[in-house]
Amino acid sequence: MKPRLQTSLGQHLVLTPQLRQALHLLQLSALELEAEINAAVESNPLLDWDESEPLRVGDDRGDAPSTEAKGDGDAKNEFRDDDWGQSGEAWQESRGWQGDDDGDPADRIVQTDSLQDHLSWQLHLGQMSERDRRIGLMLVDAIDDDGYLREPLDAIAQSLLPEIQCTPDEILVVLRQVQRLDPVGVGARDLGECLVLQLDNLPEDTPGRALARRIATGPIDRLPRIGIEGVAAELGCKLEEAEQALALLRSLDPRPGAQIGDLPANTYVTPDCVITRQQGMWRVTLANERQPRLTIHRGYEQMIQHAGSSDAGYLRGRLQEARWLLKNLAQRGETLLKVVQCLVREQSGFLEFGPQALRPLTLREVAAEVGLHESTISRSISRKYVRTPRGTIPLRAFFASGIGTEGGGEASSIAIQEMIKRLVEAENPRKPLSDARLAETLKATGVPVARRTVAKYRELLNIPSSHERIRVA
Structure with a gap:
């Protein structure tokens, strides 16, 4: 009986050079x-360089991507310079950024986030118990700049004493949650685990994925010694299959933590997007006046037709690279715009009224809304800033964890911090509000918050305890 040949169509995700460049x-x-x-x-x-006049934000003559979102008020409610007020300025400064005092959209200096800041921020957005969150923060603190957890789990357990008593197995459960954070591969304890975390993030039908996973969990450390032939012999696979799996492994990042926090501190930043309000509608545009404009050099492109075989091959390769770059730059802008559009829709109250109106929002919610992976959302907002009528702010400011309210909804942690700040600002300086009294007041407004949570938020806001806030005179 003759074997039958079968063909099938399918979609596969391969980390090609252009895909890696896009990411x-x-x-x-x-x-x-x-x-x-x-x-x-x-x-x-x-x-x-494209020498034509750059497209200005808000210029309707060109094809700058933009969107509009309905605001909660009409055009007469345009923001004023003093809309933030003193509490708004303090809220900004406490989070490492400043508003535009003079409305100038020029570059500004900000303190960039470290890898630990980036991971802690994501950890607070997740749904975790307070105990697990404290374990997670201890794990995050122990992760090095490359993204690896070098300390053994029993040492982490000792570091948590006496406040938290837990076993290494309990810490491992929390570690698995930390390992799901961005960047993909963070929290691994060795190279093999780092590669496995990244492979597990790929579709199951990615060519070479299964074999690459076997290599990462097996002979990865011996690879320099036994070579690709030894890997194929040890795993019982064809040499071509081993080469495909190794090519996939080489496309992964052995130092995922280095992606975050590599900007020097106090770095000048410029906004990537601009949010304006026109006729009662929120409008989002890319900051095209700050973005370089590229084009294909037509002279060299025409030379390809007349060049010799060797020169033509070189020029065609460079032409393909140029086209990839232009395409990926356009894709970057489209992705960023799509994410910011979603943030404007979800957090119009934040833009309208300030941080007290910030509603709970997570990476997962935005990812589901725009149809992208959580890690893509995290990359999109990492070290990105948006210019708004309230100043230039980081995209991370649009996200917040939530706490259930008596009305059945949720209040964001940022909004609750703003409420605490306002209560403290309005208190009698001779009889400052204790943490317990603040918790009772918040509960009376429909936001049940534990006293220890109030104390944590108060410390985050750099507000002294009630004993230290007493003013006799």
């Missing part, structure tokens, strides 16, 4: 992107 460009800040483009133009003769 890389997405996580860059505006200044890093500018440096990346400058380097590309210098190294690729097929790339050239």
Whole structure:
């Protein structure tokens, strides 16, 4: 009986060079992107600067992507310079950024986040018990700059004493949650586990994924010694299959933590997007006047038709690279715009009334709304800033964890902190409100918060205890 040949169609995700470039460009800040483009133009003769007049934000003559979202008021409610007030300015400063005092959209200095800041922020957005969150924060603190957890779990358990008593197995459960945070692969205890975490994040039908996982959990450490032939022999696979799996492994990041926090402290940043309000509608545009504009060098493109075989091959390769870069830059802008559009829809109250109106919002919710992966959302907002009528703010400011209210809804942790700050500002300086009294007052307004939670938020706001706030005179 003759064997029958069968063909099938399917979709596969392969980490091609252009896909890796797209992911890389997405996580860059505006200044890093500018440096990346400058380097590309210098190294690729097929790339050239577009000398035409750059499109200005809000210019309806061009094709700048934009969107509009209905605001809660009409056009007469445009923001004023003093809308934030003193509490709003303090809220901004407590989170490491400043508003535009003079409305100038020029570059500003901000304190960039470390890897620990990035992970802790995500951890607080998740649904965890207070005990697990404290264990998670201890794990995050122990992760090094490359993204690895080098300390053994029993040492972590000792560090948690005497406040929390737990076993290494309990810590491992929390570690699994930390390992689901962005960047993918963070929290691994060795290279093999780091690669496995990234492989598990790929679709199951990714070519070479299953074999790559076996290599990562097996002979990965012996690979330099036994070579690809030894890997194929040990795992009982064909040499071609081993080469495909190793190519997939090489496309992964062995130092995922290095993606975050690599900007020097006190770095100038520029906004990637602009949010304005026109006729009662929120409008989102890319900050095109700050983004370099590239084009294909037509002279070199025409030379390909007349060049010799060797020169033509080189130029065609550089032309393909140039086209990839232009396409990926456009894709970066579309993705960023899509995410910011979603943030504007979900947090119009925040733009309208300030942080007290910030509602609970997580990466998962935004990912589901725009149809992207959580890690893509995290890359999209990492070190990205948006210029608004309330100043230039980080995209991370639109996210917050939630606490259930008596009305059945949720209040964001940021909104509750703002409520605490306002209560303290309005208190009698001779009889400051204790944490217990603040908790009772919040409960009376429909926000049941434990006293220890109030104390934690008060400390985050750098508000002294009630004993330290007493003013006799």
